[in-house]
Amino acid sequence: MQEMVGKGEKDIEQLCCVLRVLGTPNEHIWPGMSELPDYNKITFPENQPVPFEEILPDASPMALDLLRRFLVYPSKQRIPAKEALLHPYFFSEPLPAHHSELPIPQRTSKKMRRAHQAHEYNIDTPLADSLLDPDRIAPHVHVKN
DSSP states (O other), X not given: OHHHHOOOSSHHHHHXXXXXXXXXXXXXXXXXXXXXXXXXXXXOOOOOOOOHHHHSTTSOHHHHHHHHHHSOSSGGGSOOHHHHTTSGGGGSSSOOOOXXXXXXXXXXXXXXXXXXXXXXOOTTSOHHHHSOOHHHHGGGOOOOO
16 A cells, blocks of 8 residues: 555655546546646646555445545535534444543653643543534534535
């Protein structure tokens, strides 16, 4: 997977990594792309998208669905954060871990220690009290159909 996705050290290298996975964009998948200000400054070889199932073979179908909704070229087609937080992926097994079960990173700088102390967690908080209740935020979320 690392070879397929990669990590670019420079902007253009990172862009090439994105193009290898999502494929080379065209007007069909990104209408208006040719109208972007820097469109004609650089060209890339034609690549077909790599199916996310090949990149993340152990991911659940819901995880792949959420990923597909995030990773699209046209920003207006991406899933909004409010909608993403209510995606079934976050409410299916395995459920998110309680914060007391997560590892605590080692902080070395004084600034980091102060930031951590300013926001202490109570590990004795019951799991049910630390989860987001979708019914409470539903009135504030506008889901597009």
